[in-house]
Amino acid sequence: MQKKGIKNRGIGENPIPWFLPLLAVLLLVFVYPIIEIVRFSFTDAGLLDTNYSVTLESYTSLFTSPGFTQMLIITGVFVFFSVTFQMILGLAIALLVDQGMKRKLHGTIVIRTAVLTAWAIPGVIIGIIWMMMYNEADSGVLNYILSSLGIADSVAFLSDPVNALVSVTVANIWRGTAFSMIMIYAGLQTISRDVIEASLVDGANAFKRLFKVIIPILSPVLFVNLIIVTVETFNTFDMVMALTGGGPGRSTEVIALSIYNSIFNQFELGQGAATAVVLLLINALMTVIYFKVLQKNQEVG
Numbered sequence: 001m002q003k004k005g006i007k008n009r010g011i012g013e014n015p016i017p018w019f020l021p022l023l024a025v026l027l028l029v030f031v032y033p034i035i036e037i038v039r040f041s042f043t044d045a046g047l048l049d050t051n052y053s054v055t056l057e058s059y060t061s062l063f064t065s066p067g068f069t070q071m072l073i074i075t076g077v078f079v080f081f082s083v084t085f086q087m088i089l090g091l092a093i094a095l096l097v098d099q100g101m102k103r104k105l106h107g108t109i110v111i112r113t114a115v116l117t118a119w120a121i122p123g124v125i126i127g128i129i130w131m132m133m134y135n136e137a138d139s140g141v142l143n144y145i146l147s148s149l150g151i152a153d154s155v156a157f158l159s160d161p162v163n164a165l166v167s168v169t170v171a172n173i174w175r176g177t178a179f180s181m182i183m184i185y186a187g188l189q190t191i192s193r194d195v196i197e198a199s200l201v202d203g204a205n206a207f208k209r210l211f212k213v214i215i216p217i218l219s220p221v222l223f224v225n226l227i228i229v230t231v232e233t234f235n236t237f238d239m240v241m242a243l244t245g246g247g248p249g250r251s252t253e254v255i256a257l258s259i260y261n262s263i264f265n266q267f268e269l270g271q272g273a274a275t276a277v278v279l280l281l282i283n284a285l286m287t288v289i290y291f292k293v294l295q296k297n298q299e300v301g
Contacts, residue, residue, distance in 0.1 A: 041273035058270035085173045090180025119178030127242025130171040161251035187221035220297045227290040
């Protein structure tokens with residue numbers, strides 16, 4: 001009986017059997033598709049063509065295509081402005097909510113809930129909501145407001161290439177600001193009140209406290225938030241698909257949407273897979289940076 005108990009206890013303490021089902025799911029859902037994407041990227045396969053050969057044609061045609069450069073520029077502009085304003089607005093709202101909660105101001109919870117709502121709504125729904133907002137007919141909310149105020153009769157929010165990219169970026173900023181606000185607000189709760197009071201004793205005004213005390217203390221949180229938001233923005237697909245579909249023309253075709261169009265609209269599986277590998281490398285780079293920063297923060301802590 002004693003030997004049997006020891007044997008059973010040994011099995012129970014071994015964590016490997018418990019992780020095997022999870023490992024199998026991860027291999028099936030994540031690793032296998034990645035292997036297939038990389039494999040197809042080195043072929044000239046079409047979506048409906050079962051005959052294909054191993055070649056570098058997908059990469060050569062992708063990198064030499066004028067559309068690839070345009071897509072990278074569009075994605076870069078979209079990511080840069082989305083991430084920048086999400087971080088700035090997230091910090092501003094987090095500071096306001098933090099001060100409101102400390103001073104027990106009425107309406108603080110309402111503001112926090114309203115911001116969090118945007119984060120909870122699926123990207124497709126957000127795209128549809130903003131499409132109704134940007135509608136260039138009289139029924140469009142923004143055009144109706146602008147017309148009522150006498151500012152403009154009709155603004156081509158989605159039919160003009162430049163305006164469309166700006167409109168998509170604004171919608172994404174509205175969507176993603178909540179996540180930055182959550183992370184930064186959580187970071188603010190870790191700042192000791194003694195540190196703030198010491199800065200007040202030293203005569204620091206609000207701006208000096210922000211840039212000399214609060215932001216330096218929050219820098220690890222801000223950097224991790226920057227990496228996460230950047231990765232998420234690079235992978236944005238659903239909202240852009242619902243809002244513009246990449247149009248007009250290809251003026252809002254970000255990299256994730258380019259993968260979809262290459263495979264399902266142009267039936268070029270090889271080139272779509274090659275574009276997916278580019279996105280995969282970007283995500284891998286961001287992930288490595290994230291873990292490096294996380295490890296550094298743990299060592300400092």
